[in-house]
Amino acid sequence: MPELPDVEGFRDVLDSCGTGRRVEKVEVADAGVLRGVSAARLRRALEGRRLAAPERRGKYLILRTDGDAAVLLHFGMTGRLLCCSPGEPAHRYDRVRFGLTGGRDLRYQDQRKLQGLRLADDEAAVERALAGQGPDALSLDREPFLDLLAGRRARIKTVLMDQSVLAGLGNLLADEILWRARVHPARPADRLSAEEGRHLYGAMRQVLRLSVRAGRVPGRPSWLTGHREGRERTCPRCSTSLGSIRVSGRTTVFCPHCQPRQVGPTARRPRRAGGDPPGASHRRNG
DNA sequence: AGTAGATCCTGGCGGC
DNA sequence: TGCCGCCAGGATCTAC
CATH class of the missing domain: 3.20.190.10 (MutM-like, N-terminal)
Known part of the structure; x- marks a missing residue:
């Protein structure tokens, strides 16, 4: 698509x-x-x-x-x-x-x-x-991106896919980005921590850069997109069986382990001095 | 401001 | 085999 x-x-x-x-x-x-x-x-x-x-x-x-x-x-x-x-x-x-x-x-x-x-x-x-279109996802800087999320109570996936908020992302990209950023698709946008917002932006940049280079959303083994269909629907990062829900009428694939619905206080999140790239796969390079 | 659901459209697929 | 109905989803609409 x-x-x-x-x-x-x-x-x-x-x-x-x-x-x-x-x-x-x-x-x-x-x-x-x-x-x-x-x-x-x-x-x-x-x-x-x-x-x-x-x-x-x-x-x-x-x-x-x-x-x-x-x-x-x-x-x-x-x-x-x-x-x-x-x-x-x-x-x-x-x-x-x-x-x-x-x-x-x-x-x-x-x-x-x-x-x-x-x-x-x-x-x-x-x-x-084109007046109703939001800013293009490929050319949007981080601060304006975070501003877009700040005032929205809708579920984060709904916001990412809303072309009047942010133009360019569809169902597959939204799922891929959320998975890489480890954010549950049904979390309210305005409840994400600043760190999660930054991870989301980083994942969006990375996913867009790689997919634009490929000319499409690559269905590689290291991408969630490569695991949407078929019998082996497991997370390419942790091998947990993928979950499937509907968000805004769209089939939404996510990893219940990597993308928990409820998250604890920010302080509980492990801190990494260097900071992993938000979407980095720990198994193999995409 | 947010949601759900219908609509458009075609082909693939499961069920009977 | 063939028919029915569901499903996929991007955008847009109505209803709540």
């Missing part, structure tokens, strides 16, 4: 495939992915335009042109963006095809069509469309 790292990967695809090239043809195979725009209007806005450098904000990808118009792409749960040659046979879930000069094809694929494409007529429309 595309989260910030995946969308960052799609931005790379769009940039290397499209930037500087002209849109020759826009083909909408399934108008079910168009939000508030018709296929004809999308064509008129894009055909003949040259693509400019794309931008990502949270889980949105902004396709910019040398004109006023921009297209906002959201990938929902199953969306993808591919660069291929025009001769490549259409995939079943190709929803929109952008034929570019230089023999390049950009294809927006999406099986479930939960989100889709929006057209923004100008820069002001882009800003309006």
Whole structure:
């Protein structure tokens, strides 16, 4: 399910495939992915335009042109963006095809069509469309991050996944970050200690850095994400059987041993002079 | 300010 | 084998 790292990967695809090239043809195979725009209007806005450098904000990808118009792409749960040659046979879930000069094809694929494409007529429309987004998780500094948590009574996982608070994190990333920071997903955000807040921020930085580099959330053995499915659902850190609860309607996987619901006074937490990296796996390097 | 639940959407899977 | 219903989840909506 595309989260910030995946969308960052799609931005790379769009940039290397499209930037500087002209849109020759826009083909909408399934108008079910168009939000508030018709296929004809999308064509008129894009055909003949040259693509400019794309931008990502949270889980949105902004396709910019040398004109006023921009297209906002959201990938929902199953969306993808591919660069291929025009001769490549259409995939079943190709929803929109952008034929570019230089023999390049950009294809927006999406099986479930939960989100889709929006057209923004100008820069002001882009800003309006994204006005509800919180700061991007990748570029947020620690102090503002801690400030975001401070005033919120909601469960910490709900806060992390709320795009109007913090943009970019989805279900898998939120679980991974909480597991690395050893914070139970149902703890109220404003009840975390300062130390836990710092660990959470550190885990977020680390998880984002590694996943952006990989272009997705890696399902490696040392990551919680690698243990969500299948029979062997045990914690990669302590081998305890993983717990599964629902938080804000989302399946939430956590380790009952590493992420206790009730925590004692801060003073009881072991102090480490050097300070372990918050997400450091004690078994092997991820 | 917070929650739950429905909605959209498709395919995979368990149960019968 | 085939049909039914559930589940997955990102965003958005209503109801409480």
